[in-house]
Amino acid sequence: MHVLRRLLDALAPEGIVLDLQVIRPHPLVEVDDSILCEIDGSSLFVGADAARAAVDLLVAERLLEEEAVDDHDVRKHYANGAALVDDFETSERAIPVDAIPGLQAMDEECVVRERCRVRRLRQGVFGWTAR
Amino acid sequence: MNQASVLDPERAHFAALERVADFADARVLEVGCGDGRLTFPVAERAGSVFAFDPDADAVETARADLPSELAGRVTFAVASATAIEIPRSAFDIVLFSWSL
Numbered sequence: 001m002h003v004l005r006r007l008l009d010a011l012a013p014e015g016i017v018l019d020l021q022v023i024r025p026h027p028l029v030e031v032d033d034s035i036l037c038e039i040d041g042s043s044l045f046v047g048a049d050a051a052r053a054a055v056d057l058l059v060a061e062r063l064l065e066e067e068a069v070d071d072h073d074v075r076k077h078y079a080n081g082a083a084l085v086d087d088f089e090t091s092e093r094a095i096p097v098d099a100i101p102g103l104q105a106m107d108e109e110c111v112v113r114e115r116c117r118v119r120r121l122r123q124g125v126f127g128w129t130a131r
Numbered sequence: 132m133n134q135a136s137v138l139d140p141e142r143a144h145f146a147a148l149e150r151v152a153d154f155a156d157a158r159v160l161e162v163g164c165g166d167g168r169l170t171f172p173v174a175e176r177a178g179s180v181f182a183f184d185p186d187a188d189a190v191e192t193a194r195a196d197l198p199s200e201l202a203g204r205v206t207f208a209v210a211s212a213t214a215i216e217i218p219r220s221a222f223d224i225v226l227f228s229w230s231l
Contacts (some may be wrong), residue, residue: 003162003212007225010160018152018226020144031133051227066152076138083135116144120151 002054008063008123017064017121019055021048023071027114029099031106034053037099039112043092055121064121075113081106138168145172152224160222163230164214167193173226174201183208183221184230227228 004017012019027039058064079083081103090093095103103110148154148169154176164170164182166189174180184190187209194207208215212230 002195004227007160007212009219010222012158012220012223013222015223016152018224020146020148020226020228022229026183038187053214069149070147071183072143072147074139074143075141076136077140078136079134087136116147118144118151130225 003052004054004058005063008058011123013123014068015123016034016070017055017119017123019051019119021051021117021119023048023115023117025115027093027112029095030113031108036103036110037096039088039093039095041093041114055119059121062124066119066121068080070118070122072116072118073113074116075111078110078112080108084110084112089126092098142172144169146174149176154224156164156225157223159224159227160217161228163228164193164207165189165228167196167207169226169228170205170207171196171198171201174205177224180205181208181211182206183210185209186213203207206225 022041022044024041024045026041029036029039055064057068078087085095085100085103154173156178158178159173159177161170161173161182164184165186167182170180170182170193182205190195190207190209197205221227
């Protein structure tokens with residue numbers, strides 16, 4: 001059983017689910033609001049797409065009803081380019097190889113900006129009458 | 132910046148959560164709480180928060196960083212979502228923080 005379906009039991013009648021996920025486009029590295037390069041976020045999108053599909057299935061079954069969606073940008077700030085490169089050494093996501101030397105030499109603060117989505121879903125009638 | 136990196140100092144994630152949900156006095160279950168980055172602002176509004184994550188180190192950090200004024204409202208646990216025993220119908224909000 002998918003974790004979402006399992007944890008729906010924890011919801012009080014008419015309770016809500018909030019699901020935070022990363023969404024496309026790929027994250028961007030920015031310096032002073034200028035785009036330096038794009039990071040391949042495909043590895044995270046695989047999990048996010050699967051999560052969205054699981055939620056969509058429960059919506060189709062009317063166990064959940066989608067009520068609201070909020071897309072927003074989230075930023076991770078780095079003291080300099082080297083700190084950013086270090087952080088991504090252990091990440092599933094990869095900085096473009098040709099951008100690494102420039103980042104390593106960058107003393108300025110830089111930012112990774114990525115798009116995220118929160119969905120609000122309310123337990124549908126079929127969700128709690130089926131208990 | 133004193134630290135090498137800081138995630139979401141603008142609190143964009145929590146602002147987004149507040150735009151779509153009213154946490155006032157709510158009983159919140161947070162799935163995948165990590166180091167508590169979202170747990171704390173949620174707990175400032177909510178009636179109670181039960182937050183768990185399979186990463187024991189992250190949960191330990193969350194416990195250590197929990198502001199004392201929130202201590203009575205937040206319970207942390209180390210557990211996976213596939214194994215944890217959760218009481219039925221006990222929460223008004225279930226928050227999945229990148230954990231589905």
